[in-house]
């Protein structure tokens with residue numbers, strides 16, 4: 001089996017600050033990490049490798065520094081890593097991103113056909129969850145998103161059975177490979193990198209492809225030019241017109257504070273009275 | 282299937298005049314998602330918003346129903362009319378009985394190509410996101426995910442879709458200038474529900490989907506319904522009492538549950554609390570959890586980080602309990618109590634019990 005995992009290097013959004021005056025993201029000093037959702041996908045791929053035997057290739061599109069994300073993936077046990085990097089890819093929205101990645105994946109397939117493509121559920125910087133579906137469409141592979149569990153792969157029939165999160169329940173689906181899977185967060189814990197894999201990752205001669213190497217001729221389909229969406233405005237969320245009215249009482253006793261609050265609230269928002277429907281203990 | 286070719290656009294420059302081949306694209310569409318025989322409320326929320334967009338553009342609002350049988354489809358179409366649609370496209374085929382990407386994406390794509398809407402809206406659910414991503418790719422058009430606001434740019438009649446970025450630290454407005462349809466998804470409970478008017482009628486446009494089960498590769502083996510329906514009840518609760526790390530210990534959450542029982546409320550939580558295992562993940566509210574719109578939101582021990590705020594600021598009234606007067610939650614709450622939640626919560630529970638007892642006596 002040949003499994004491909006698409007990963008992305010993202011700024012650690014927990015540490016992002018917005019410049020109060022210019023409303024721009026202050027990236028300085030913000031560490032770059034592998035998109036956490038992609039690590040869940042990678043672990044799922046590595047588990048299939050443990051169980052059925054597979055070659056796991058990781059692919060990322062990004063600036064040259066994204067190399068670090070690939071080495072991280074190698075240290076967890078990925079076998080091969082390809083960095084897709086070219087100035088022409090800059091400014092890509094999801095449509096242009098899935099075009100570039102799909103082109104690279106076709107190129108990889110020339111070497112060895114791919115049975116499964118994994119992508120994270122979404123990224124923490126863009127949050128769109130669209131690249132996975134885009135890849136499946138472009139590669140004409142079956143699409144299974146929001147997978148909460150892989151029940152198994154049958155190498156004889158070339159089929160995979162999964163559980164997929166849906167509204168109000170879980171779908172158990174079976175499909176034929178090749179397929180594109182996106183997985184839910186929290187379905188596994190990433191393994192620890194072994195010493196041997198860490199050494200291998202550090203020494204691994206990374207495969208670096210530019211636009212041409214990835215077999216992309218049409219520059220109108222990638223980067224800014226290949227992106228139908230345009231960001232027209234970026235702004236900070238507006239604060240509510242008013243800050244909270246702080247409820248205080250002279251006694252500072254909880255009972256008094258609460259009584260004052262409820263009296264105020266029920267006068268100003270009488271509709272809330274009807275919303276209270278106590279449950280019987 | 283005709284695919285609009287990609288018009289050329291100079292990098293970085295915004296071209297306002299629409300490519301002539303898209304001039305025939307008219308109307309606003311809302312995909313009606315249904316599960317187990319019920320339309321997802323997000324579809325009604327989208328119809329409410331779609332109505333405003335259509336009126337502004339002076340075009341019709343259409344619902345789109347893909348279903349396994351005609352009776353259900355007809356009922357869903359009526360619901361679309363009750364919630365503001367002028368017409369409803371129905372595609373009925375046994376293959377469409379349960380959601381699967383391939384037949385649904387194929388049918389919706391064909392519908393778009395045949396009837397050419399300028400705007401197509403879907404819920405940002407596991408179904409809507411799965412479907413929208415595929416359809417937009419085949420149509421080679423723009424898709425803006427998880428929008429929190431939709432508007433028409435008066436200058437060029439294009440859809441201005443606003444969404445949080447970088448985890449809600451910033452908002453950005455995205456337009457799809459020279460491609461049609463303009464697609465967007467919106468999370469449940471971000472938009473308000475329009476009033477249901479059962480006197481409204483509309484036209485049904487039935488289309489024959491070109492499908493056959495043996496062409497569909499993915500098979501549904503079974504549907505396992507969730508044992509607990511907490512998910513739905515949290516998103517649609519009138520009152521939510523939510524706790525954060527400021528409650529200090531898992532057992533202090535009992536104070537929240539007591540208050541929730543007194544009010545008939547649901548319990549929500551911040552991400553750190555979910556990660557600590559104090560409550561289950563389906564109760565997480567915020568950017569990576571649920572969006573809620575209750576009438577009353579009581580936040581105890583919650584700092585008000587932007588990733589939490591984006592999930593709950595649609596509440597009508599917010600009460601914040603936090604001993605830190607500078608906590609960001611006080612910047613957007615309605616009422617604030619600067620105190621220890623472990624003392625305020627029991628007092629509030631007692632006061633509500635008293636209030637209800639007094640009401641009962643008065644009757």
Ligand SMILES: Cc1cc2nc3c(=O)[nH]c(=O)nc-3n(C[C@H](O)[C@H](O)[C@H](O)COP(=O)(O)OP(=O)(O)OC[C@H]3O[C@@H](n4cnc5c(N)ncnc54)[C@H](O)[C@@H]3O)c2cc1C
Pocket residue numbers: 013014015124448524525526527528550551552553554565566567568569570571581582583584585586587588589592602603604605608620621622623
């Ligand atoms: C990509 C990403 C996604 C995220 N998604 C979400 C999400 O969906 N939902 C979410 O909630 N968070 C999310 N977060 C986390 C978010 O950034 C905050 O860390 C989180 O919301 C803070 O939770 P908290 O308010 O419980 O804890 P804290 O920020 O630690 O706040 C605790 C508060 O309790 C107060 N306190 C202390 N003692 C008491 C007391 N005795 N009584 C009352 N109050 C007290 C403190 O003053 C403080 O304000 C996300 C973060 C990232 C990076």
